[in-house]
Amino acid sequence: MKKSLKKENYLERNDIAKIISNWNKVQGLYSRKEWSSVIIRAATAVELSANFVIRKELEGERNLDSDFVNHLLRWANGIQGKFDKLLLPIFKGTDYYNELKKLLKQVQDINKERNSVVHNGQFKRKSTADKIVLESEIIINTLVSRYEDYFDLSEIYGKESLKDSKK
Structure with missing residues (x-):
């Protein structure tokens, strides 16, 4: 799977391919002990997974x-914004809403950790x-x-999983 991702232009990839590509980058950064960059890429993968769900619901289910x-995704801006302004309101009154609340x-x-690297x-x-990384993996x-x-x-990553490498 990694081979095909490298051949395809990043901007042309679907959300799942972008998530996997970013997670692959997390793994490389982790192996190089670039902890701040690991956090930024893991947060990016989480935000991409939120985009994926929002698109599935709003484009796929609600047409x-x-x-x-895409305008709403830019407006919601960031992981927290996408959860607070889009995901939770979309799923309010469902069992999935309760599952999302547990991830808050x-x-x-x-x-917080991403912003402290990027902004400070x-x-x-x-x-x-x-x-x-562990929190991101759970959310994604x-x-x-x-x-x-x-x-x-x-x-997807089998024995190379970051979760497994920390044991």
Whole structure:
């Protein structure tokens, strides 16, 4: 799968391919001990997974125009915004809403750590990167598996999974 991602222009990839590509980058950065960059890429993969769910619901289920959905994604801006302004309102009154609410603390952690690197130039430690990677993996798997039954980052990467390498 990694081979085909490299051949395809990033901007032409679908959301799942972008998530996997970013997660692959997380793995490379992790192996090079670039903890701050790991956090940024993991957060990016989470945001892409939120985009995926929002597009599936608004374009696929509710038949809204893709230009309008893209406008909403820009308006919501960031992981926290997409959860607070789009995902939670979209799923309000459903069982999935309750599942998303359980992820809010992790979303806040990821958003905070990402912003401290990007906006304040902070350098991060391995322990922080480990926490963010694990939280990101949980969120991504929860979001994407709603529409892609067999999606699991650990299974995609097998023994190379970051979760497994920390044991």
